[in-house]
Amino acid sequence: MIRIPKTTTIIGELRCDGATRVDARIEGEGNINGVLLISDSCVWVGKIIADSVIVEGTIEGHVIARKKLQITSKAKITGKIAAPEMNIEEGAILNCEVAVSIADKPVESIKPILDQNTETVTMDELAERRSSIQKTA
Numbered sequence: 001m002i003r004i005p006k007t008t009t010i011i012g013e014l015r016c017d018g019a020t021r022v023d024a025r026i027e028g029e030g031n032i033n034g035v036l037l038i039s040d041s042c043v044w045v046g047k048i049i050a051d052s053v054i055v056e057g058t059i060e061g062h063v064i065a066r067k068k069l070q071i072t073s074k075a076k077i078t079g080k081i082a083a084p085e086m087n088i089e090e091g092a093i094l095n096c097e098v099a100v101s102i103a104d105k106p107v108e109s110i111k112p113i114l115d116q117n118t119e120t121v122t123m124d125e126l127a128e129r130r131s132s133i134q135k136t137a
Helices: 107-114 123-136
Strands: 002-004 009-017 020-022 025-038 043-045 048-055 058-071 076-083 086-088 093-100
Touching: 002 009, 086 093
Parallel strands: 002 020, 009 025, 020 025, 025 043, 025 048, 043 058, 048 058, 058 076, 058 086, 076 093
Antiparallel strands: none
């Protein structure tokens, strides 16, 4: 596993293969072929593309997970997120636009969606919508 320590600041681009844990501050883009763990001490400002992403820290920017995006209760994300599969724990703070791809379509096919203006919905509004859908089902 590659580990980027908390005492590090990266300004630029991070590219790597394999499991990667980031505890540092990063300002720029990341392209990881493998699992990326954004720890609770990490602040990432920029665009992230990885096979799978686990978010415990803070992200300001775009996150594209080719396979799965897991957002823990400690996470804070502002921006846009996209993945074919997402898991969002209660307590996570999200101020994002969300795109979920269909299982047989690659995430790359939804990248244009991230550049479009889309509806912004709060977590409370999502909970209300889910509740109303469950009542009609």
